[in-house]
Amino acid sequence: MNLPFILFFICALLAVLGAVLLIIAREPIHAALSLILVMIALAVLYLLLGAEFIAAVQILVYAGAIMVLFVTVIMVLNAEAEERTDFSKIAKWVGLPLGFVLLFAIAHWLYRAHVGPVVASGAGIPAHALSTWDLSTELFRHYLFPFEATSFLILIAVLGAMILARRDE
């Protein structure tokens, strides 16, 4: 029972808790705040894996910029508590049990894959910390193509948002 081990469990539980709250919250703003909890907990998990840069970016981009955007949108739209309609019967009686089956299946396979002990012992952490230098070398040399293609992806998303938001001529 060392400190990283305890920290891992606290943050992992917080992340799951935040994710569940995100789904069951009725007020959009509560859902957004739960998402911040998930993001911060994830950032700590990245830190435990020795990925300082990713952890910092996680805080800056997700917990920072993207969440500000979410909250602003919720305020601009003046979104109120969501109205729940009756769930479909299929979703309730078939979907929910199947969801649990999937959850346990994933948990079972992860357990069989012995991921846990590797992470807990710190064996998964690279010998030398992954520096920003390493990351950028990978990103801009090896993975240059998907990086560039992503800019087209964003262009498409902007174009799509523009079409859907525009008033009819």
Place this chain on the structure above:
Amino acid sequence: MTPAMAEQFVNLQRLAPEIALCIFGIVIMLADPFMPREKRRALGWIAFIGALVALVGVHMTAHSPGLAYSGLINNDAFSVLFHLIIISAAALVILGSFDYLDREGIQRGEYYALILFATAGMGILAGANELLTAFVGLEMSSISTYVLVGFRRRAPVSNEASVKYFLLGSFATAFFLYGIAMVYGATGTTRIDEIQAALQNSLSQEGHLPALSILALGLIFVGLGFKVVVAPFQIYAPDVYEGAPTPVTALLASAPKAATFALMIRIYSVSFASSSDTWFWVIWISAVLTMFIGNLAALVQTNVKRMLAYSSIAHAGYILVAFAASTEFGVAAVLFYLAAYVAMKVGAFLVLAHLGQQDERRLSIQDYAGLGIKQPALAACFSLFLLSLLGLPATGGFVGKFFAFQGALDVHSSHGAWFVWLVVLAAINSVIGAYYYLRVIIAMYFWSPNQDYVPTRVAPAIAVALVLCAVLTIYLGILPGTLHSAALTAAHTLALH
């Protein structure tokens, strides 16, 4: 020229079709605001030229096979052939869109730009040698099509289809992404060829595959199964296909399906070849479900567009039959089937794009009663596509089915008997399918003409697209040799076991 420059030049050359498509897409986007409304049709022609230039680009890439961008793109014969299918489908759809958009009053440059971007994404998907690259390609094509589906903004049904497709599509993509993460966890790489080596390695050292890789296979099947519309992920398809503007439906039913099958072949038959005993059952069950659901549901449809949507589900099932074989002949059969399928399906939907008339209100089978007398040429064209979908000899559809079933029967593994059963079930399904295809043909030729249906003249652009589809359908049915040998060569380059 320095070596680094030479390498960059080769990289660009091997990506020529995508670059051409993206450049033309941007040109259309930039030109759109400066075009007066009534002249926007010219943007469609620019898009069509863009697709033709991309086809020239495919010709260029065919002469320079190999890896590009540090091995993330694999420009082999397999990728080249898929590019040919995808870009041809896009070109035909663009040609069939001009008059539809004019009629619906939604003639906009963005429509064509999105089609070109989507096609570029599908090209990346077909040529990807690495899963993250494939993911970016998949998203490029998906996000473009989400918007295209909702392009008839005044029609509630189109908006509904767009929202449904977007929500479920994003959900499916998340599964695919989760699968990639599991693959990386199991093998430490996301490259198609390296995954294969890593799995072989752990199989020979530990005697079994990593547990995570099996989980990954399942998650990836959810993500990609959604995109190729196979059971049990087909629920959304009829609504989305029916709600989308008909030329977009033609695109949705053809090109993304082909591109995603290309990726599925690379992942399942190449990367995960060593676990084919595991995934065989998933594909077998899914194929049977897909064929039966598609065909049985199509039987009761009165809306022809919705019927063709169910028929495209059934066809994904036939393709899975060949896919399950995972041999060189099976992969070639998938390729051939997709080429024939694109020709007949795009043709059939473009006929509907014309026949639907304003606001797509003429899609019921009663509307087409007596069409054979009113518009003999169009009815003959439609009948040809329907007969090819049915699998009548001397059409592309028949030869495609023949190769697909042959591919499944040729497998000499421990599952041999199950492949025979699969083909028997597929044959039964082809017979069920005959009913609903023939019903439309009978309505067109033998029912008394519908008096309040006034046919409209077929515009030249759509006529050219239909003739091209018809010629291709007959050509593949009578002279399948050229494409089939090309498909076999393409399958050979994958180095299957």
